[in-house]
Amino acid sequence: MKFGFVLPYGDARTAAEFAYxxxxxxxxxxxxxxxxxxxxxxxxxxxxAMRTSRIRLGTLxxxxxxxxxxxxxxxxxxxxxxxxxxxxxxxxxxxxxxxxAAFGEITDRRLRAxxxxxxxxxxxxxxxxxxxxxxxxxxxxxxxxxxxPPPPVQQPRIPIWIVGxxxxxxxxxxxxxxxxxxPLRLDPINRxxxxxxxxxxxxxxxxxxxxxxxxxxxxxxxxxxxxDPAQAIEIVRPWVEAxxxxxxxxxxxxxxxxxxxxxxxxxxxxx
Numbered sequence: 001m002k003f004g005f006v007l008p009y010g011d012a013r014t015a016a017e018f019a020y021x022x023x024x025x026x027x028x029x030x031x032x033x034x035x036x037x038x039x040x041x042x043x044x045x046x047x048x049a050m051r052t053s054r055i056r057l058g059t060l061x062x063x064x065x066x067x068x069x070x071x072x073x074x075x076x077x078x079x080x081x082x083x084x085x086x087x088x089x090x091x092x093x094x095x096x097x098x099x100x101a102a103f104g105e106i107t108d109r110r111l112r113a114x115x116x117x118x119x120x121x122x123x124x125x126x127x128x129x130x131x132x133x134x135x136x137x138x139x140x141x142x143x144x145x146x147x148x149p150p151p152p153v154q155q156p157r158i159p160i161w162i163v164g165x166x167x168x169x170x171x172x173x174x175x176x177x178x179x180x181x182x183p184l185r186l187d188p189i190n191r192x193x194x195x196x197x198x199x200x201x202x203x204x205x206x207x208x209x210x211x212x213x214x215x216x217x218x219x220x221x222x223x224x225x226x227x228d229p230a231q232a233i234e235i236v237r238p239w240v241e242a243x244x245x246x247x248x249x250x251x252x253x254x255x256x257x258x259x260x261x262x263x264x265x266x267x268x269x270x271x
Contacts, residue, residue, distance in 0.1 A: 001240050003268030004029030004248045006060045006221070009255045011039055012047040018264055019048035022055055025267040029056040029088065031248065034063065036099035042075045049083040056086050060221075060248065061163065061182065063094025064123070065115035066105045069139070072119075073126040076158055077149045085153030090182060090219075091116065092163030114138060117174065120160070127157050161219055165191070166204045180217030180246075181208060196220075198238035205243035221248035226266025236269045 019030040034041040045057045080087040096107045118136040125132045134141040152158045164175030165186045175181045185194045224232035
């Protein structure tokens with residue numbers, strides 16, 4: 001089990017300092033989220049890369065459907081080189097209630113899924129280098145030799161974690177084509193998110209193991225008390241036993257820097 005910390009709020013300077021503190025405290029990963037309008041994730045992670053040397057750096061998550069995939073390919077490849085190969089990219093459809101309507105972003109689920117699939121093909125194709133061409137329903141890319149960036153340090157690619165909605169086959173198969181699963185359990189009729197239990201996660205992981213060989217990451221998030229290691233272990237253990245490989249400490253809604261820093265410095269659960 002690896003442990004990451006996702007920063008719910010803070011500017012790039014805060015991200016740099018907190019990532020440094022997370023590395024010192026023994027966390028394995030430091031993550032930021034990517035808003036429609038707000039603190040830029042890749043500037044924050046670049047600042048974090050300059051203060052750290054070991055900890056993995058990534059997003060939770062990147063809604064690629066509303067982005068130019070070639071811009072994202074440039075950002076991720078550049079940061080992977082700067083950090084010495086420490087980037088993780090998490091991708092999902094995104095939450096439409098976080099400013100999509102205010103900025104005229106696409107909210108239709110089917111269209112966003114199409115854009116995500118094509119965006120991922122372009123992203124991974126550009127990471128491999130030139131020549132690269134793509135002709136899809138939404139994007140057209142021709143070969144270009146105009147100062148392309150060096151390929152990512154990590155090969156065959158930067159690890160990509162994908163949100164997968166179980167039991168929907170298309171969503172799960174998309175996730176299985178890449179390197180890790182951010183699992184959601186959805187009502188098969190109305191697609192509403194259902195509460196996940198360790199038993200439910202175990203069922204999803206069994207589905208994964210029947211269709212995908214290891215190594216493959218399973219990511220779950222939650223909260224643990226940093227001042228009570230025994231209780232923290234009890235919270236995390238059922239998810240470990242279910243088969244999760246990453247625990248993300250997620251204090252969503254917390255905007256007090258002092259409390260966030262305190263939890264980071266307390267370190268991950270001592271499994």
